[in-house]
Amino acid sequence: MSYVGLSHRGSHQKQRIKIMEITKDTKLSDLIAQYPWLKEEMAKVNEKFKMLNSPVGKLMMGKATIAEMSKRSGMDADIIIRRINELISNHSNQ
Numbered sequence: 001m002s003y004v005g006l007s008h009r010g011s012h013q014k015q016r017i018k019i020m021e022i023t024k025d026t027k028l029s030d031l032i033a034q035y036p037w038l039k040e041e042m043a044k045v046n047e048k049f050k051m052l053n054s055p056v057g058k059l060m061m062g063k064a065t066i067a068e069m070s071k072r073s074g075m076d077a078d079i080i081i082r083r084i085n086e087l088i089s090n091h092s093n094q
Helices: 028-034 038-044 047-053 055-061 066-073 077-092
Strands: 002-007 014-019
Touching (some): 038 077, 066 077
Antiparallel strands (some): 002 014
16 A cells, blocks of 8 residues: 545645555455445446445455456456546545
């Protein structure tokens, strides 16, 4: 994991936030463990990821990697990674 310094609005202090390195081998369950809110946001990455909130999606979440998500969705893994990183960055800046 790497750390990013973010400044608070109206403050000169910086907070270090853990940023998980995401690769094609990253498991979705690890992502959700680090960023629980991401489960609800995954539909913004790809419409097909809405199913993560279903019982079948919960089963898949334990085993699926970014590479497997790419195959199932037809979306390039690098694009999935980029969009997840954008969601994390945007969420951290709120």
